[in-house]
Amino acid sequence: MKDKIIFSIENDLCPVASALKVIEGKWKLPIIWVLCQNGTLRYNELKKSVVGITNMMLTSSLKELEESGLIKRVQFNEIPPRVEYSLTKAGEKLLPVLDELAKWGEELIK
Amino acid sequence: MKDKIIFSIENDLCPVASALKVIEGKWKLPIIWVLCQNGTLRYNELKKSVVGITNMMLTSSLKELEESGLIKRVQFNEIPPRVEYSLTKAGEKLLPVLDELAKWGEELIK
DNA sequence: CAGAATCCCACGGGATACTG
DNA sequence: CAGTATCCCGTGGGATTCTG
Numbered sequence: 491m492k493d494k495i496i497f498s499i500e501n502d503l504c505p506v507a508s509a510l511k512v513i514e515g516k517w518k519l520p521i522i523w524v525l526c527q528n529g530t531l532r533y534n535e536l537k538k539s540v541v542g543i544t545n546m547m548l549t550s551s552l553k554e555l556e557e558s559g560l561i562k563r564v565q566f567n568e569i570p571p572r573v574e575y576s577l578t579k580a581g582e583k584l585l586p587v588l589d590e591l592a593k594w595g596e597e598l599i600k
Numbered sequence: 601m602k603d604k605i606i607f608s609i610e611n612d613l614c615p616v617a618s619a620l621k622v623i624e625g626k627w628k629l630p631i632i633w634v635l636c637q638n639g640t641l642r643y644n645e646l647k648k649s650v651v652g653i654t655n656m657m658l659t660s661s662l663k664e665l666e667e668s669g670l671i672k673r674v675q676f677n678e679i680p681p682r683v684e685y686s687l688t689k690a691g692e693k694l695l696p697v698l699d700e701l702a703k704w705g706e707e708l709i710k
Numbered sequence: 711c712a713g714a715a716t717c718c719c720a721c722g723g724g725a726t727a728c729t730g
Numbered sequence: 731c732a733g734t735a736t737c738c739c740g741t742g743g744g745a746t747t748c749t750g
Contacts, residue, residue: 494634494637496648497651506698508708509704510629516742519620520617520620523607524606528605531604532712534711534712537712539605540606544745545713545714546714546745547743565712570711573711583707586703589700590696590697591697592615594694625722626722656733657724679731680732681732682732
């Protein structure tokens with residue numbers, strides 16, 4: 491009997507486990523999704539686009555996504571302040587995943 | 601300025617939100633993933649394949665996935681008991697998503 | 711406008727033991 | 731073998747307030 495493919499968060503052999511580790515949490519995929527769809531967004535635009543998210547979760551999620559190299563933060567030193575977020579090249583590579591997920595979600599709705 | 605695409609868990613207009621609602625939780629995608637890769641698995645095989653999962657989470661996740669119509673449970677009335685799990689047609693429709701996710705995860709590892 | 715700082719709690723999930 | 735039944739806890743995340 492052939493060996494089974496396993497899922498393990500511990501060792502880094504499972505690509506799905508590695509992927510999930512980066513996009514875990516309630517709000518990361520939603521954030522990436524709206525950035526995908528809308529392109530560059532300001533902080534407050536993000537907050538309106540991701541319905542229900544709080545300042546704390548938005549800020550912390552953005553920070554983690556930035557550290558993972560998926561999104562880019564550009565700060566303009568103006569008054570009032572302006573900060574724009576967008577996907578990096580690496581972040582855009584998630585597009586196929588989200589597209590498939592959206593397709594699948596559409597099926598669910600109908 | 602054109603309207604922005606939003607993510608909202610509340611109303612069912614966002615396909616990504618609808619999708620995430622079904623596969624939320626720490627273990628559902630892992631379970632679906634190993635069923636994808638290995639085909640039909642028995643309870644204990646699942647438990648070994650999804651490293652770290654507890655009986656409780658395995659049981660409850662399987663139940664929810666079954667209720668969502670993504671997996672199929674077949675029970676054989678033997679001694680000792682045997683129960684086999686596999687993806688339904690609907691569950692297999694998640695394959696493209698997982699494939700893309702796995703591809704993306706591979707990139708992360710390298 | 712774009713956050714940071716606190717406080718706080720529900721609950722998702724873990725550990726262990728038990729059973730048809 | 732394939733689960734249940736309890737007990738329990740950490741922390742992900744919410745609500746609110748404050749600030750450069």
